[in-house]
Amino acid sequence: MVKTSALLMAAVTAAGLCAGCGSGSTAGTTAAAEKATTAGTATTAGTATTAGTATTAAKAASDMKGTKITVLLPQHEMDNIGFMKKKTDEFSKETGIQVELINESWDNVADKVTAEMTTGGSSYDVIEFDNSWVTKFVKNKWVEPLNQYISDDEKKGIVPGVLKIFSSGDQIYGIPWNNDTRFFMYNKKMLDDAGISAPPKTWDELVTDSKTMMSKGICKYGYIDSLQQAEAETNALTYMVYSFGGAFLDENLKPNVTSAPVKEAYSFVAKAYSEDKIIDPASITSDQANLATVFCNGDTAFFLQGWAGVYAQANDASTSKVAGQVEVAPYSIGKTPEDAAVLSLPEAMAIPTTSKNKDAAWKYIEFMSSRDFDKEKALAIGALPIYSDLFEDKEILAKYPYWENFGKQSANAKGHQPILWHDQFSSAVQTESLKILLEQESVDDGLANLQKQLEAVEQDN
């Protein structure tokens, strides 16, 4: 337990890059104290900053009664019980700040945020802030720096690596609300039936195991991946490249796709797809929801990067045919155990610089990211916490014993490399990778093309 939690903390710390927590906590304290006193609720000045729980946040906010804020977020994919809406209503009741919570599909939210930020509207006070938007939004001065608001408690308590993803330099710009890290899961029953004692540790083992099970008719395919032309494809290939010990960009964030690890990764995927045929050909047209459907239907044995909700979905006997058969592996696959990586794609809440109710917006964010709230959320909908110590919380681990393995896998959690031109990067990767998979180009040619395209984009930016 102790080892796990230590691993986890160290691990998700590495999730963005390095741990550096900035200074400035005292500034935060005085600012909050000043706000509280001028508002007239003097006594809570001290408690407002040290505790950071919901009730004191509410007390300090009572001066903002009657303010109306608009929040635009995608729905948490694991929130099937209206948890976020319920808590938002609670917040409104406690503080008197009216919240218009708008949930839309992820793509719609992305488009609306872009349109709003480009035109400089102030329709929203809290917006979705995806990990791949950070550099762009900060450069365009679209989001408010949050160091002035965030309490010491939160800063130290939230997993540093995740917080770092949403920071630029020392300044924090977003508070995570969805710690979307992906994990390696597999169908234990299928492995048992085939006489395989443990899930594969290396990529070669994956191929062998898959072939064994497929030849015995235990599963249709080894695994299915989301390779349709969308952002999810970039995620899938980024994961592959990381787990071969490489990266698309080098330490200076310059394109490096002709490097050996990337070539190996692509060669592996191309071979697994066309020759070994252990990858479901439907991958080319699948979104991630389809991956879960196929896995829960018992057609595939492995789920390379499943989000936390996949485990719950797989064990839901009412819709899944593999209930009770799925396990989370204690490690993820890598070329070597050191290379094994998992992808972390968190989302955060940010305040647009054009918002007219920044203080009220912060109150909302603070409420929805307090430790108590986080624990409640973890217990209610199974969402991964954003506070480090909650990963070893007894109550939580009692409800989700398999989170122990989540922790072990997180030892090497990585996010996307932060660049201003992430969208162009993603678009080029999607297209060229598909050309390679569809055998329109060889791996070497395709990667050479990709390198040229990425270099052109990188220079333009």
Added chain:
Amino acid sequence: MMKPKTKKKLNRAALYLCAALILLFILLPYFWMIITSISNKGDLTQNPMRWFPEHPTFANYMNIFQGKTNMTSSAAAEFLEGMRNSAIVAVSTTLITLLIGTPASYAFARLKFRGRKQSLLMILLTQMVPTIALIIPLYIIMLKLNLMNHVLSLIFVYLSLVLPFVIWIMEGYFAGIPSELEDAAKIDGCSRWGAFIHVILPIASSGLAVTIIFAFIISWNEFFYALNFTTTMASKTLPVVITEFSNKHGQDYILTCTGGVLASLPPVLLALCTQKLIISGLTSGAVKG
């Protein structure tokens, strides 16, 4: 006289065959959509496929009307509110289009006036500009006019979408009506406007019916502008509400199909009601010889 009779029978049979093929072509995918809406995921992912689900259920429909959460009352009516907004926008757009589009297209068809050719062409050209180019400036306009998240914003924008096409289409229909009818009417009863209202419009009812259906459906189904100009249930239309059935990881095709079945009912009802008008036209006996 057997030959003409058998020929007639064959023709009749061929006609019914064609009609059946058309029916299949139209309905098969829609039929599958209905099946999907009454199935659960387990039934749909069976291999080999069963065409009728083992456990048909209306749970998906209940899900939509009660809201995904089944808890908060605000989510419960979201679909119905989306329908209401869509109805307001669609009906308003259709009515206004009829009111101001029909006279305009009549003028373009019948009257010779200065700038006729040029204005017709200009109107057509505005439609060739892709909406994606106009979204940012329109967004700015809506922000400045404070029309964001208001059905009026959608009505205005849809009018700019629908009117040009309606003018062009109705212009063709009006042009196809023999001018003798009008001349006779003018001599008979006078004013241009009177002739227009009392003689031309009834004859052009087929074109008008098609225009009504067209204007209504375009407004009912439009997505991109609706997505950008609406935020809350105050103005969100049905297509936007239906896209919320997907999450970060992909589409929920079962709920989307369910929503689709419900969303397609009003336009189909409208079409069924107006289909008689569509074939009325001149053949209803207004003109002889």
Added chain:
Amino acid sequence: MILRTGKFLHCLKRAGKMKIKIYDNTGQRKAGTVVYKKQENIFAYKMILPAVIVIFGVLLYPIIYSLIMSFSKLDLAERTMNFIGTKNYAKIFTDSEFQQSILQTIRFTIITVFFEMVLGVACALVLNQKFRGCGFLRGVMILPWALPNVVNAVMWKWIYNSSYGALNALLKQLGLINAYKVWLGTPESAFHCVAFCNIWKETPYVVLLVLAGLSNINHDLYEAARVDGSSSWHSFWKITLPLLRPVTSVLIITKTIWAIQTFDLVYVLTGGGPANATEFISVYIHKVAFKFTQFGYGSALSYVLMLVTFFLCLAYIRNLAKQGELG
């Protein structure tokens, strides 16, 4: 129609000086022509004014704004436009993704418009006959078009699903294929599937408009032709089609414009893939504008697209002009 001399003279008075078309009771025309001059112009302007005001009121500013944007680069931080001349347009010439996209789009447009027109006219001819259930069929015909675009796309994506889709299941059960195909998984196959979807969706629109057009054709013409001994096919070519020309010309122009701007369907079905095989121009422009936030370049692309649309429709616009539709 009865000539009433009283009203006739009244009209004369109101309209001022003019020449008159006079009919006698047998419908035969006598001398003269009715010609309104001044009032016609004013009357016409009154008729078109509301519509013109609405259309240009909504669209004029955005079009000018986006035109200016196409010659600029947006500074997203300061929210200003920096004039850069024709750099955006020059970039288009070296943009291979755009070039591939425009070719695919034109190919898509020509194929779908062709099939929609042919199938549409054929269906309209069938639906124009009287048979049991014809009214119902006419009403139900609108179904594909009545579905919201996004629903249509999701439904077809589900039908094309390579693991559990209805198309695969149907073909396999009918014995037409041996194994499930990945319909949207190869460039050519995806293109054809998307084209088919669009044809399925858009044909009803053609059917309805042609039906309305057919209803304006005088049946006596067909009677006369039959008496003269021409076959129904001959009647179709010589009577129906020419009389439908105004409707079909406008339809072709309309459908071309819409086909070129197809977005929702493709975006949901394939996202532009696989490997940009179905990345039609509107999908590409959306990517450039909303994902890459290059709104200036996106506007330039849009105006090039508009030119392409115009040239594709030119023949039909000229046709309408010749026929006197455009004066």
